[in-house]
């Protein structure tokens with residue numbers, strides 16, 4: 001048993017951070033290859049079980065949330081542990097009660113400001129005027145001594161927030177759990193070598209299909225990957241090669257690079273020359289789920305779902321998000337092992353929809369001419385090819401009833417001088433009214449993204465601050481690019497005569513030209529704020 005280390009189990013990221021702190025504060029000297037070995041050792045021996053990681057995998061996937069309150073399992077962690085970092089860091093660890101005490105002490109010792117949140121001594125509300133007394137305890141001149149402020153608890157039960165958090169964590173996230181004991185006994189590196197079929201989605205760019213070929217690397221838990229993808233809407237394709245490390249028998253961290261372009265692309269959401277990967281391997285080692293991400297704040301990403309390609313035909317999905325009833329159109333079906341004698345009747349899109357003709361075919365893409373009968377019920381459908389099915393692959397609809405912007409609120413960060421810009425991507429999603437024929441009800445059916453005209457409108461919070469002139473700009477594909485950070489001399493002075501930053505909050509608007517000259521409109525709320533100057537990230541875990 002090692003003091004501290006043996007009483008902690010956590011994710012590769014937190015172990016990496018702990019090592020960095022030892023280097024930074026305690027004079028630990030490590031070669032990079034030693035650090036890598038230690039990280040793998042700790043993740044294998046003091047890691048988390050798949051069941052413990054799964055609900056918090058969004059932390060490794062670097063997902064952005066505008067609000068994490070819905071991720072907080074108990075009130076005990078609210079307004080305490082989520083104040084300075086994501087709640088993900090708190091949920092991806094297991095300790096003994098004694099070690100949770102030490103974790104709190106580490107916070108209080110290293111970051112004095114933590115006391116205000118964890119063990120506040122000063123009342124958080126206005127103090128009443130305290131009676132004063134003259135006192136001269138050492139016999140010298142008397143001085144004014146205010147009476148000691150009574151401890152004013154921030155909680156009605158009088159307990160310190162830190163103690164309530166320790167109480168909760170030592171019960172809900174103990175060091176020893178049945179999940180970990182069971183996983184540790186059967187943990188091994190699954191055989192990931194082979195070809196995988198990708199079904200993915202990138203906000204603003206739509207559906208992505210492709211293959212990932214995984215080969216063995218130099219160590220048993222190291223892999224080499226080649227990713228070939230196609231964006232179904234634009235037809236743009238990308239090829240990246242990379243390396244991945246599998247921690248704790250199920251947790252992939254990788255990094256892939258593509259061809260370096262001379263100049264950065266005009267749209268930073270396209271053509272990443274490098275992305276990072278966090279993938280979760282299923283228990284049967286036949287699927288991988290996670291996110292490939294890039295950007296100054298990892299705000300760009302592809303939600304990736306990989307399925308092992310065997311010898312049977314596999315269907316990943318189709319290019320169309322929805323088919324109108326009635327209509328005839330050409331769509332592309334993506335998958336693997338499409339047979340040479342692929343026939344229209346091999347595809348099943350449900351009653352009333354027939355494949356008339358296979359226009360073109362390769363082993364992984366088939367162009368189908370599809371005929372949709374009149375008066376089909378509105379709803380989401382699956383599509384199958386032989387024994388393989390793509391669930392919830394497309395919608396059938398009568399007409400577009402309205403559009404909605406997703407996400408319905410977002411955040412961007414100013415940057416470009418010393419900090420990175422945090423972009424915000426929006427999508428206009430069309431909806432059909434659903435079986436009840438009424439708009440904005442629970443049975444409405446999403447029909448996929450549509451091309452819209454984008455703009456911004458003032459969100460009136462501060463009179464005359466003219467936010468839309470300063471915060472940044474929207475392009476015609478729903479991407480918001482924030483302005484520079486730092487004071488802008490052209491912006492109205494504050495009362496202290498300094499110019500202000502380009503921050504602000506605005507409405508993002510989209511309008512869509514519907515059938516018969518109708519114009520549908522939607523809006524979303526965008527906050528444009530300052531950069532994060534201190535960033536938590538452990539990119540070393542994927543190298």
Ligand code: HEC
Pocket residue numbers: 014017018021080081082083084085089090093103107111113114115117118162165166
């Ligand atoms: C005042 C800000 C602040 C608050 C409040 C806070 N943390 Fe932290 N926490 C930090 C910082 C900063 C680090 C990074 C330490 C480092 O880099 O060495 C950290 C690191 C951690 C880590 C990583 C472990 C490690 O050894 O590095 C865990 C786990 C953690 N915090 C849990 C908690 C819990 C549980 C709470 C609530 C009881 C909490 N934090 C509240 C600032 C805070």
